[in-house]
Amino acid sequence: MPRRNPDFPMSPEHTFETIPVEMLLERVRGFHQQGWRLVQICATRLPEQLELTYSFDRDNRLGNLRLVIPANALQVSSISSIFSCAFLYENELHDLFNLHVSGLTVDFEGHFYKTAIKFPFGTTKPPAGRPGAPAASVAPQGISAKT
Amino acid sequence: MPRTIIPFGPQHPVLPEPVHLDLQLEDERVVEARPSVGFVHRGLEKLVEKKDFIDFVYVAERICGICSFIHGQTYCQGIEALMSAPVPPRALYLRTIWGELSRLHSHLLWLGLMADAVGFESLFMHSWRVREKVLNIIETTTGGRVIFGACKVGGVRRDISDEALAKILNDLEIIERDIRDITAVFLGNRSIKARLCGVGVLSREAAYDLGCVGPTLRASGIAQDMRQLGYAAFKDLEVRPVTRTDGDSFARCAVRCEELFQSIDLIRQAASRMPAGEIAAKATGNPNGECVMRTEQPRGEVVYQLKANGTRNLQRLRIRTPTFANLPAVIKLLQGCELADVPVLVLTIDPCISCMER
Numbered sequence: 001m002p003r004r005n006p007d008f009p010m011s012p013e014h015t016f017e018t019i020p021v022e023m024l025l026e027r028v029r030g031f032h033q034q035g036w037r038l039v040q041i042c043a044t045r046l047p048e049q050l051e052l053t054y055s056f057d058r059d060n061r062l063g064n065l066r067l068v069i070p071a072n073a074l075q076v077s078s079i080s081s082i083f084s085c086a087f088l089y090e091n092e093l094h095d096l097f098n099l100h101v102s103g104l105t106v107d108f109e110g111h112f113y114k115t116a117i118k119f120p121f122g123t124t125k126p127p128a129g130r131p132g133a134p135a136a137s138v139a140p141q142g143i144s145a146k147t
Numbered sequence: 148m149p150r151t152i153i154p155f156g157p158q159h160p161v162l163p164e165p166v167h168l169d170l171q172l173e174d175e176r177v178v179e180a181r182p183s184v185g186f187v188h189r190g191l192e193k194l195v196e197k198k199d200f201i202d203f204v205y206v207a208e209r210i211c212g213i214c215s216f217i218h219g220q221t222y223c224q225g226i227e228a229l230m231s232a233p234v235p236p237r238a239l240y241l242r243t244i245w246g247e248l249s250r251l252h253s254h255l256l257w258l259g260l261m262a263d264a265v266g267f268e269s270l271f272m273h274s275w276r277v278r279e280k281v282l283n284i285i286e287t288t289t290g291g292r293v294i295f296g297a298c299k300v301g302g303v304r305r306d307i308s309d310e311a312l313a314k315i316l317n318d319l320e321i322i323e324r325d326i327r328d329i330t331a332v333f334l335g336n337r338s339i340k341a342r343l344c345g346v347g348v349l350s351r352e353a354a355y356d357l358g359c360v361g362p363t364l365r366a367s368g369i370a371q372d373m374r375q376l377g378y379a380a381f382k383d384l385e386v387r388p389v390t391r392t393d394g395d396s397f398a399r400c401a402v403r404c405e406e407l408f409q410s411i412d413l414i415r416q417a418a419s420r421m422p423a424g425e426i427a428a429k430a431t432g433n434p435n436g437e438c439v440m441r442t443e444q445p446r447g448e449v450v451y452q453l454k455a456n457g458t459r460n461l462q463r464l465r466i467r468t469p470t471f472a473n474l475p476a477v478i479k480l481l482q483g484c485e486l487a488d489v490p491v492l493v494l495t496i497d498p499c500i501s502c503m504e505r
């Protein structure tokens with residue numbers, strides 16, 4: 001069995017660690033080398049950002065990397081060259097959240113899900129007009145923005 | 148050698164639900180498989196923004212018709228974690244029993260489908276005949292056969308009386324005897340062995356790297372079972388993951404066969420230790436915060452990530468189902484296989500497209 005990683009202290013359940021976008025590949029490579037398994041990638045649309053969670057498992061412990069991507073730079077590097085199974089999650093991110101994932105090993109080019117509405121989870125509109133203006137979240141066509 | 152592309156699905160005799168594979172062949176050998184999903188994507192994750200978090204239990208149960216109870220249970224566990232809501236011990240034991248009954252009927256359903264896929268019609272009928280007895284127990288105790296509607300935030304909606312529990316244990320004796328007869332054929336019949344042994348070998352390393360879960364992973368020798376996390380009553384019960392080391396289609400079948408007996412044993416353990424008391428506690432307030440909840444469905448680990456902001460609607464619910472995690476394994480298994488083996492290999496991961504198209 002893979003040994004415990006002393007560099008990533010874990011609670012018995014799970015932890016969240018926020019990292020900058022540019023550190024993603026380095027940290028994911030570290031997880032892979034230390035025998036962690038990719039569990040899932042989750043995106044959450046926030047008003048001004050897109051929040052990504054990469055979850056890894058080892059010995060039934062869960063480690064989560066958290067990325068917050070600003071609305072004006074909705075792009076992230078693919079981790080499918082490290083965890084080959086990641087291409088499914090990353091194609092899903094593109095089709096549901098309009099996130100551009102660069103370097104995908106298997107790219108369905110927007111045809112992974114056949115949804116009636118393009119980007120059903122909407123897109124995060126970058127701030128327009130004066131600098132510093134708050135971004136607006138845009139609901140997809142056919143879905144009311146009121147919840 | 149020139150390549151031929153053969154479309155497999157979305158409608159195919161071995162596929163009860165739509166998924167499509169583009170198979171690139173050289174002669175009769177598959178060299179590459181490319182899946183297409185999303186034919187019936189329902190957007191249930193999006194619905195959480197509009198449904199009250201209490202009402203969403205009903206939606207979570209309808210993600211899948213086979214492991215419906217465990218979907219509802221996992222969602223409730225997530226909400227209870229966010230609200231720090233106590234759940235009475237008896238409710239945890241009842242959830243465990245219904246969860247294992249779900250696993251029983253799911254595995255029996257799969258065995259029937261596998262028997263059908265290899266052309267063993269009578270074994271298919273026997274598998275589903277026994278499954279019917281499990282469904283009868285579920286119907287007697289919950290009122291439903293597919294959608295139980297028994298789980299709610301803070302506990303469960305129905306109790307099982309001591310008399311009913313004794314009858315269930317009696318019925319399980321008969322079911323266990325029937326399962327022993329059926330699995331003896333699955334694991335001993337020469338034709339089935341010839342069809343499954345050595346077909347679709349997934350090494351231990353490949354299964355782990357591809358992120359496989361459930362029986363698909365355990366058949367490759369990795370003892371991972373989310374019930375070991377100790378959710379519901381599993382912290383009090385003895386759960387040893389069932390494993391095989393061959394990693395082939397037969398090993399995946401053997402793991403499921405043995406898990407049938409394990410589920411019966413777990414139900415017996417839970418019944419013998421069933422605590423008295425309330426079956427539900429009132430959950431007040433709204434959920435706030437974030438958590439990741441994992442449980443073991445018949446097909447493997449399911450992941451619910453919940454994010455709440457103190458209102459009646461969750462901010463985000465992400466559901467990673469076991470079939471989604473096992474899909475890369477199918478692509479790997481199909482590379483280099485014979486065209487005639489494709490239906491069997493697709494079936495061996497026990498695909499649930501309904502789960503995947505949540």
